[in-house]
Every structure is written in C-alpha cells, then in structure tokens.
Amino acid sequence: MSSDTFTPGIMPGRLDPAAYSEQFSDLHPRLDPHEALVAADRCYFCHDAPCITACPTEIDIPLFIRQIATGTPDAAAKTILSQNIMGGMCARVCPTEQLCEEACVREAAEGKPVLIGQLQRYATDHLQEQGVHPFERAAATGKRVAVVGAGPAGLSCAHRLAMLGHDVVVFDARAKAGGLNEYGIATYKTVDGYAQSEVDWLLQIGGITIETGRALGREETLESLRGVFDAVFLGMGLGGVNALQAEGSDKEGVSDAVDFIAELRQAADVAQVPVGRDVVVIGGGMTAIDAAVQAKLLGALNVTLVYRRGRDRMNASVFEQDLAASKGVRIITHAVPRAVIGNGAVREIEFDYVGADMVPTGQTLRLAADQVFRAIGQTLQGDGLPALEGRKIAVTGAGRTSVEGVWAGGDCASGGDDLTVTAVAEGRDAAMDIHAVFSGAVA
Incomplete structure (x- = not known):
C-alpha cells in the first residue's frame, strides 16, 4: 500500500517515533x-x-x-x-x-x-562477521546450471553446485535475492539487513551469477533454460495467494499478509508503514502470526487472528502462538470468514463458528475491522512446469521432476513442510544429485 494513499482508518505513525526501534528490536539477541x-x-x-x-x-x-x-x-x-x-x-x-x-x-x-x-x-x-568464507570452489567442470528462485532452496542449491565447480546463474523475479528470507519473515526476527549480508557472504564462493527481475513464465521459460543450461533447478517458491472465499472480500482494506510483511521488510522506516486500528488476520501459519504481531508492534489497537481449526492444528508453533498472545494478539479458533462488511472499505468482518467437521454451528461472530490480512496459504504460479502433485511440482528422490534434467525443491515442490531449513536441505540434496548425474555416478 502506498504511504500516500491510505484507506480510511489505516495510517502510519501510530506510535511515538522513539518506540519503533524498541518494538522491532532483535527477538533473540545474540549470546555473548x-x-x-x-x-x-x-x-x-x-x-x-x-x-x-x-x-x-x-x-x-x-x-x-x-x-x-x-x-x-x-x-x-x-x-x-x-x-x-x-x-x-x-x-x-x-x-x-x-x-x-x-x-x-x-x-x-x-x-x-x-x-x-x-x-x-x-x-x-x-x-x-569476519568476512570469512570457509569453503573453496573446486576446479571448473564446464557445466552450467540454471537456478530459478533466489530463496533458501535456490541459494543452497547454487552454493553447493558452485562449490563442486559448476557455473550457476540464479534467476529471481524480485529486485533482491533472498526470497522468503528477504521478503517473507518478520522484521524482528532478522534485523540489520542480515538476509542480504548472508546472501553477499554466500556468494563469496564464486561461480554464481544472480539475475534479478527475471521470472519463469515472464522473461524465462523452462524450455528456453533447458536449451541453454546442462540442468535446471526450480526453487521459486509459491507466488500466488489463495483467495478469501467470503462475500465482499474485494473491499478496500483487505490485502495479503505476505505483501504487508514484504513492505515492512523493505521499509527504510517502519514508522511509515500504515496499519489499521482494528486489524484481523485470517490464517494459522507463520505468515499469519508474523503479520498479526507486526500489526500490533506498529500500534494497532486491536489485533485478532482467526483460524478455522483448533490451536493444535495451527502450523505456527506453540512458541509463536504464545509470542503473539504476549504481544496482545487475540487468537480465535474454529471460525471461518462469512462476509466482509462495509461501504467500499471494510468496517467489519463476520465469521461462522464451525465444528471439527468444518460444518457451521449456527453461531456467528462479527469483529470490527478496518484492515484484514489474508494468510490462508499460497499457490504455485507458472506455465509449462513439470507434472504436478496436487498444487506443487511432483518430485522423487533428491528433487527429480517429470522432465529430464530438471530438479525442484523448497515450497514449490511436493513433500516438504514449508520451512526454511527444509528448503535449504532440498536445494543442497538436489545439487548433489545434479553433480552425481554430471559425473556419471548415477543415471
């Protein structure tokens, strides 16, 4: 949301200017x-x-x-x-x-x-912090690999391939490398530009070129990459956001939590990021928690997180749920959005209470809201992709897809649990499998 075009009720600077640095300070300061x-x-x-x-x-x-x-x-x-x-x-x-x-x-x-x-x-x-990179690049093999997505999976894959002597070009749709680490994690978890400094440090291995502003299906196609490179790794994550299935969900003030988090992460001054007085976040994962907590830290008076199942089914950990509660976020479970109410802009949102079978109980809940964030899951975007399993790219073994010479890992691939650490493991393992194919160790 542009800082000069605010929806009524959504505004920046709700706190005293001095409060922001404390609110968004490091969640777990480093041990001495x-x-x-x-x-x-x-x-x-x-x-x-x-x-x-x-x-x-x-x-x-x-x-x-x-x-x-x-x-x-x-x-x-x-x-x-x-x-x-x-x-x-x-x-x-x-x-x-x-x-x-x-x-x-x-x-x-x-x-x-x-x-x-x-x-x-x-x-x-x-x-x-010493600027030391502990790994050396092996002798050049002459092999070239395209990596789509400069997030955890893509960067992990690229680094391991480069270390093994292969040349790697990483394509990413955004203006900066880092993916989820740069755009999708709460500001208080990674302060002082750490995501970019880690990328810069990782690239010290050599042999990796980053090309930003280049998306699969827009500037690049899988077919064209396969024609130029010896192998392709797909690690572009999930670019789309699931739609909110509720009447009036197109009203002003309803937006995606991932965009809100990205705006905060890229803001030169978080005090200038607008937030509502009454904020409702729909979802039960880490994105929902990060959005809800940061809305509260920006000065929202009331922040409510609403999830359709019980707390035990939330993807967010108990620690994260407790963190949200400690910051003043109210968590409501077993409720699904029914209608967004307002004249042009959201003023209230109504929910149906549901049982374990997701069938409405007949009871409803209405919350005041001038800002609603969707955090109900993301979807894979792109044409000409390998075969899918459900809504993700189907993979076997160490990330092999249905297309010869193409691997995938991270959030865009099936079988993972949408964690940064899992994406890193999948990128690393795919790189080792690509190397094994290059060396003739496996078919």
Whole structure:
C-alpha cells in the first residue's frame, strides 16, 4: 500500500517515533561469549544424538556445540555450514522448539533444552562477521546450471553446485535475492539487513551469477533454460495467494499478509508503514502470526487472528502462538470468514463458528475491522512446469521432476513442510544429485 494513499482508518505513525526501534528490536539477541560457553556446557554430547535426526539438514549438533565449548566457534560454524549454508538465518527463524530442541535429551529430562538455535547463531555470526568464507570452489567442470528462485532452496542449491565447480546463474523475479528470507519473515526476527549480508557472504564462493527481475513464465521459460543450461533447478517458491472465499472480500482494506510483511521488510522506516486500528488476520501459519504481531508492534489497537481449526492444528508453533498472545494478539479458533462488511472499505468482518467437521454451528461472530490480512496459504504460479502433485511440482528422490534434467525443491515442490531449513536441505540434496548425474555416478 502506498504511504500516500491510505484507506480510511489505516495510517502510519501510530506510535511515538522513539518506540519503533524498541518494538522491532532483535527477538533473540545474540549470546555473548560467556553465555555461549554456559549454554554449550549443558549439552550431554549424546552419541546417537536425537537432535541431529530432528534437524532437516542433519547438522552434527553435539560436535558444533563441543567446538563452541572448547573455544573454537569458527570451527563450529564450519560444521554447521557444511550441512546448512544458510545456518545463520535458520538459527534465527527455525522453529527449533519443534525440531532439534524438542528432541533434546535435556528437554525430555528437565523441560529445558540446550539453546541449540542460539548457539548456532553465535557460531555462524562469529565467522561471518569476519568476512570469512570457509569453503573453496573446486576446479571448473564446464557445466552450467540454471537456478530459478533466489530463496533458501535456490541459494543452497547454487552454493553447493558452485562449490563442486559448476557455473550457476540464479534467476529471481524480485529486485533482491533472498526470497522468503528477504521478503517473507518478520522484521524482528532478522534485523540489520542480515538476509542480504548472508546472501553477499554466500556468494563469496564464486561461480554464481544472480539475475534479478527475471521470472519463469515472464522473461524465462523452462524450455528456453533447458536449451541453454546442462540442468535446471526450480526453487521459486509459491507466488500466488489463495483467495478469501467470503462475500465482499474485494473491499478496500483487505490485502495479503505476505505483501504487508514484504513492505515492512523493505521499509527504510517502519514508522511509515500504515496499519489499521482494528486489524484481523485470517490464517494459522507463520505468515499469519508474523503479520498479526507486526500489526500490533506498529500500534494497532486491536489485533485478532482467526483460524478455522483448533490451536493444535495451527502450523505456527506453540512458541509463536504464545509470542503473539504476549504481544496482545487475540487468537480465535474454529471460525471461518462469512462476509466482509462495509461501504467500499471494510468496517467489519463476520465469521461462522464451525465444528471439527468444518460444518457451521449456527453461531456467528462479527469483529470490527478496518484492515484484514489474508494468510490462508499460497499457490504455485507458472506455465509449462513439470507434472504436478496436487498444487506443487511432483518430485522423487533428491528433487527429480517429470522432465529430464530438471530438479525442484523448497515450497514449490511436493513433500516438504514449508520451512526454511527444509528448503535449504532440498536445494543442497538436489545439487548433489545434479553433480552425481554430471559425473556419471548415477543415471
């Protein structure tokens, strides 16, 4: 939404100017060296560590924590980055409470896991702030790979391919590389331009060219890429947003949560991002939580998140749900939007309460709203794609599609769980499979 064309009730600057820096400060400030040593000392260094199995990128967590404990954080960072080249961002945004930390033996025994995510950030930040890139590029192979999408999956794939000696061109529709990390994550989770600094650091491997403003189906086609490159990896994510199936959903003030989050992430001054007085967010995933919390941090008086099922079915973790509640977001479950009410612009939104079978109970709920955000899932966009499975590109093995020489991974591919860390793993694994094909190790 342009800052000079506001819908009535939606305005910037709702808070005192000094409040914004505190509101959007780092959610989990980095551990200092002493805190890191104390946290590392709690690890049991399990032989068959369940935390490794719980990590989609299979980082050797006990090893990197031991390296921190022995005063070698840069070695710890290399252990992390050898499995997850975007370990710095994942340390900030991974739902560790559902992955490695939930599996931690300390969590099972005491209800207080080792701070794996924060220790990972401590190590990767320590290395990256020195401008050091711990990996070297192998001798050039002469092979060229096109990567579509400069998000976590695409960048992970590109880095591993470049490290193995292949030349990579990454095409992305947006003006900046980074994908979800740059445009789709709450500002307070990745402050001080970290997403771009991580991209810049990753590109130090060499052999990777980024071409922005180039989208599949617009400037590029799969057929044309296959004609020029030896292999293609599709990691463009999901560009479309599901429609809100409610009467009046086209009224002013109703918009996509992903656009709101992107506007905040790209804003030179978050105080200039407009927000309503009464904000309603529809959805139950991380995008919904990020939009709701940030609306509250911008100064919205009332923010309500409405989800069609129970809290136990929300894709957002319990930690994220609790974070929203702690910021003053009201969460209502078992309700689906029925109608958006208003004369041109939204003034209220009505919901039907539903049972577990999604059948309306006959009870309704009406909320005041001058701003409504849709966060009800995204859809794959593009023509001439490989065969689909449901609404995503069908893949087998390490991301092979129905089209020879074309791999896919991340949110646009079937089988994943729409997490940054999973996208990184899928991009890495596809790169290794592409390399195996190039080298003749597999057909």
